[in-house]
Amino acid sequence: MxxxxxxxxxxxxxxxxxxxxxxxxxxxxxxxxxxxxxxxxxxxxxxxxxxxxxxxxxxxxxxxxxxxxxxxxxxxxxxxxxxxxxxxxxxxxxxxxxxxxxxxxxxxxxxxxxxxxWTDSRHILQETVKRAEKMGLDFDFDFQCEFYLFHTDDDGRPTTVTHEVAGYYDAGPIDLAEGVRRDMVLSLEEAGFAVESTHHGLTAGQHSFVLPARRGIEAADYLQTFKAAVKRIAKRHGLHATFMPKPNMSGDGSGLHVGVSISSRRGAEAMAQAKHFAAGVLKNLSDMMIFTNPTVNSYKRLAAERSTVFQPEFPAAVWEKGSKKAVHVKEDRNGRISVEVQFPDPSANPYLALTAILAAGLEGIEKALVLDEEAGDEDAPRFPETLGILLQKLDQNEFAHRVFGEKFCRMYGEGKKEEWERFCAYVTDWETAEYLYRC
Missing domain, CATH: 3.10.20.70 (Glutamine synthetase, N-terminal domain)
Known part of the structure; x- marks a missing residue:
């Protein structure tokens, strides 16, 4: 060395x-x-x-x-x-x-x-950022990251139990974790990692942090640091923080909403660039989800075509029949234009998730792909129902192999296959309750 x-x-x-x-x-x-x-x-x-x-x-x-x-x-x-x-x-x-x-x-x-x-996911993102820079483009990423705080049992192991009943934007004393979030904000601030805002999530035990924009690799470093800090500070309060996308049936899913702001050194029109970027993400949506939504549990949050699943953040009909919630271009009151990518979840490797989003968006810009804003439901992108479906297609996933390399995809795929096979062989509590007496 x-x-x-x-x-x-x-x-x-x-x-x-x-x-x-x-x-x-x-x-x-x-x-x-x-x-x-x-x-x-x-x-x-x-x-x-x-x-x-x-x-x-x-x-x-x-x-x-x-x-x-x-x-x-x-x-x-x-x-x-x-x-x-x-x-x-x-x-x-x-x-x-x-x-x-x-x-x-x-x-x-x-x-x-x-x-x-080639095993370094951080380096893969760095190379994708360099590719963008050669195109005269700089990218800033901001995040809204959601997670749950649960109690631990007498042995210190995590549970899915919360004693609070707070809801969306509720404050203390009904929000029992207001002081925990305050500790997180101040500790991150002390270390030089600003937090834009934080509030209680939609359902009991869920919390949301808005992280300000950072450029390129710094954004992924910050997100990884944030997740580690949240877990450590929660433990200090006798709680367990989980970024699991859907930790229980009754609560809202936890998402990782990624805002992408594009700066062109060549004077390209911002709205046009953003629309091309969004079209690239939508074009490659299914191929990139094994990196942005990487766990078996990820697809319980998305719950495609499962009308009986409680999913207030993105009802199944919204996910399945329209793309505006999944990926859309927005302009704030100050005229700032960004692409909002809302389907990823916080269980993802931040470096791989941002690489996938950036690479897909760059393809949209390079090829001048266009959003079909008048497309009907039948033309909307379809979310895969399980991780297993994506694993079956990984060998033929040209986007993944082009962006991450064949060896990386092979190593990643074999690890995820092992995870999927263990899930398929596991006898769940639901199966026992459903079939033990009937069969």
């Missing part, structure tokens, strides 16, 4: 005791290696070796002597990868600090020769 920085003086503040080298696996799980400040100084210069299979999430291959998958047996590839810290992401984390001060640095995942690894 080559040196990461030319600094000769210490990089970290003297009052920092511990440093987390943070990276994200391909399924969006935040991973880290923790070390003392002195060891972290060495890692800043030399990198830090990790096992390749730390990036595989659900994959068991390569651990405890198991054989590697066929697509990873290329002899030119080492099992060992290296974390290369990105110095610009250094940040002290108030929610992790107590008696000791804890900082983090987000890392690029590299091969032994220092080149970026």
């Amino acid at each position: 080559g040196e990461n920085t030319n600094r000769s003086e210490p990089f970290f503040d003297e009052d920092v005791d511990l440093v987390k080298l943070q990276f994200t696996d391909i399924f969006g799980q935040c991973k880290m290696v923790q070390m003392t400040r002195r060891q972290a100084e060495k890692a800043m210069k030399e990198g830090y070796a990790i096992n390749r299979f730390a990036l595989g999430g659900l994959q068991k291959a390569g651990i405890e002597g198991a054989a590697a998958p066929e697509y990873l047996t290329d002899q030119s590839e080492s099992v060992e990868l290296y974390l290369k810290p990105d110095a610009s992401t250094y940040q002290v984390l108030p929610w992790d600090s107590g008696q000791e001060n804890v900082a983090r640095v987000i890392c690029q995942v590299c091969n032994a020769d220092g080149t970026p690894s």
Whole structure:
């Protein structure tokens, strides 16, 4: 590994005791290696070796002597990868600090020769951003991210129980978690991560944060940091925060609404660019959803054609028969134009979700695709009903292979296939209640 920085003086503040080298696996799980400040100084210069299979999430291959998958047996590839810290992401984390001060640095995942690894979802987004920049375009992303706060049991394990009955925009004292959200806002602000606003969600236990726009890769870094902070601060209050899209039958689904603002250095008309971008997202909608809505549970939130499912945010008829809720162009009172992408959910890997949205939108701009604003219900894009349907089509998904690469899609697909097969084999409480007495 080559040196990461030319600094000769210490990089970290003297009052920092511990440093987390943070990276994200391909399924969006935040991973880290923790070390003392002195060891972290060495890692800043030399990198830090990790096992390749730390990036595989659900994959068991390569651990405890198991054989590697066929697509990873290329002899030119080492099992060992290296974390290369990105110095610009250094940040002290108030929610992790107590008696000791804890900082983090987000890392690029590299091969032994220092080149970026194809397993690094953050690098994939960086390359897509560079492609946009070559087209003379800059993109800012803002988010409305929803999640639930639930109680934990006596052993500290999460439940789906909430003691509150608050609803949309309710305040304390009926909103029992107002103080928890306040702690989240102030802790993020202390670390330099502004929050635009926050309020109670539509149903009991649900909460919503609006995060201000950030450019390119910084937006995904911020979203990943936000999710980690929310979980840590919730735990401090004896609660569990979950970004699961549909954690129970009675409550509203949790979405990740992504706002995309386009800046053209070549003077292109903003509204036309936004409409082309939105048309590109709609054209590739089904092909990108395995990355923007990546779990079995994601499709319980979308609930296509399931009229009996309580889904007040986006009723099944809205999702299924019209695209304006899923993707639309809007102009605010200040004349700011943005594309609102509302079908993703917060279980997604932020780097993959933004890559998919950006790549699809760029295709729309490159090809000057046009939104058919007068299209009837029969012409609206159809949402897949399950993750399994998308997995069956992944090998033929040209968009995914073009944007993410064949090896990445293979590794991602095999992990998701394992997840789907475990779900299909699992006997649910519903099945027991429905069939145990009748059969």
